[in-house]
């Protein structure tokens with residue numbers, strides 16, 4: 723019974739994925755328009771951040787859209803299809819769950835932040851406090 727249920731959900735995901743990705747692309751939110759020097763400073767800071775994600779995971783889509791809204795250029799690492807990224811997430815963060823934000827602090831310490839809501843709240847507070855609830 724279990725393999726059948728797994729097969730069912732895998733098929734549903736396969737069918738829905740192209741629609742989810744297309745809708746996400748067609749409705750990309752508009753980002754914050756910052757002066758070039760301010761954006762350059764933020765780009766410098768976001769170089770220390772990396773988002774481990776699956777392309778079609780709804781929690782990852784929500785997080786990527788929040789990043790777009792805040793005009794954050796954060797490197798994305800595909801954890802669904804790239805075994806090296808998967809292994810790095812497992813080794814560093816402790817579990818294969820996405821989205822996960824890898825944060826390299828200024829003192830070199832590395833933090834792995836799970837949970838889309840926590841990631842979005844962290845990014846909002848740090849880079850777009852005026853959008854905070």
Ligand SMILES: N[C@@H](CCC(=O)N[C@@H](CS)C(=O)NCC(=O)O)C(=O)O
Pocket residue numbers: 776779780781818819820821836837838839
């Ligand atoms: N509550 C979490 C849910 C995250 C979650 O369930 N992610 C799924 C993908 S949609 C996952 O990583 N599953 C592990 C796997 O498929 O190996 C969040 O909001 O970030």
